[in-house]
Amino acid sequence: MGLFFCVIGHPIEHSLSPWIHGQFLNMSGKQGIYRTLDVPEKELGQTLQFLKKLEIDGFNITVPHKERIIKYLDELDPLAEQMGAVNTVVHKEGKWFGYNTDGKGYIRSLQSEYPDLFVDQTDKKALIIGAGGAARGIYFALMDSGFKQIDLANRTVERAHQIKSSNISTDVFSLQEAEEQLGIYDLVIQTTKAGMYPNVHEHPLSPMNVKHRAVVSDIVYRPIETTFLAAARASGARIHFGHGMLLYQAAFSFELWTGIPIDPAPLLTPLEQKLK
Numbered sequence: 001m002g003l004f005f006c007v008i009g010h011p012i013e014h015s016l017s018p019w020i021h022g023q024f025l026n027m028s029g030k031q032g033i034y035r036t037l038d039v040p041e042k043e044l045g046q047t048l049q050f051l052k053k054l055e056i057d058g059f060n061i062t063v064p065h066k067e068r069i070i071k072y073l074d075e076l077d078p079l080a081e082q083m084g085a086v087n088t089v090v091h092k093e094g095k096w097f098g099y100n101t102d103g104k105g106y107i108r109s110l111q112s113e114y115p116d117l118f119v120d121q122t123d124k125k126a127l128i129i130g131a132g133g134a135a136r137g138i139y140f141a142l143m144d145s146g147f148k149q150i151d152l153a154n155r156t157v158e159r160a161h162q163i164k165s166s167n168i169s170t171d172v173f174s175l176q177e178a179e180e181q182l183g184i185y186d187l188v189i190q191t192t193k194a195g196m197y198p199n200v201h202e203h204p205l206s207p208m209n210v211k212h213r214a215v216v217s218d219i220v221y222r223p224i225e226t227t228f229l230a231a232a233r234a235s236g237a238r239i240h241f242g243h244g245m246l247l248y249q250a251a252f253s254f255e256l257w258t259g260i261p262i263d264p265a266p267l268l269t270p271l272e273q274k275l276k
């Protein structure tokens, strides 16, 4: 019998996960299916009961269920616990195990394009713009990867204070303050929804003062090149697109389910085409 996976979310019809995991199944030579399940908040419990009976091999869980899923799990990975959110559930011998591959996926995607960022990273300064679930995941994964100075900037400054860990050095700024001192950072990561389709002309702050050759990254992938990234490129930064994160977090999920490591790099260009 083949493998059976799905992604649960609401809305979910535009999810790229079925395409990505279909490619991974082909690349690994495994038989299986991966489907979307559109589940509104009030139907989550009932749907999970049904999936348990079906003995699904694993599933992804996305907005708006990433936090609420936790109470239905038997065990939780420490990173997912730290983040308070799960995006991947593994079924093993009747038990459900929760993980979060978003932050790790993001770091792997960045590392594969800019390995130099992860050499002597204890001397480098990073700034994360935004303080939602995505920012939190990236903050902890970046900390795990060895960064010791990770600052946060958000429209609502109080939310950024809530992410701060005492294990590293973190200063919190307003968007305007961050814009003024952008030149001190080696890595700037934009995680807010500003600039996401259809609000393509928005950006949280101007990257004009960015350090020459700093890496500026945006996790928004619709459009692939946001207004923020285009301005950063014009200001001399190296840029990193958001769709890589989508592929690498999926590869980590697939590996958790099957034990098969996947290099998703060959899918970057085909995914770019799909997003155009």
Ligand code: ATR
Pocket: 129, 130, 131, 132, 133, 134, 135, 154, 155, 156, 157, 159, 191, 192, 193, 194, 202, 203, 204
């Ligand atoms: P996610 O889980 O995807 O990160 P979220 O929890 O809704 O989403 O967080 C969205 C982030 O985008 C927040 O940092 C939000 O800022 P606030 O905390 O001040 O709300 C930020 N954001 C959304 N729209 C924005 C905009 N137009 N300009 C600047 N920041 C914006």
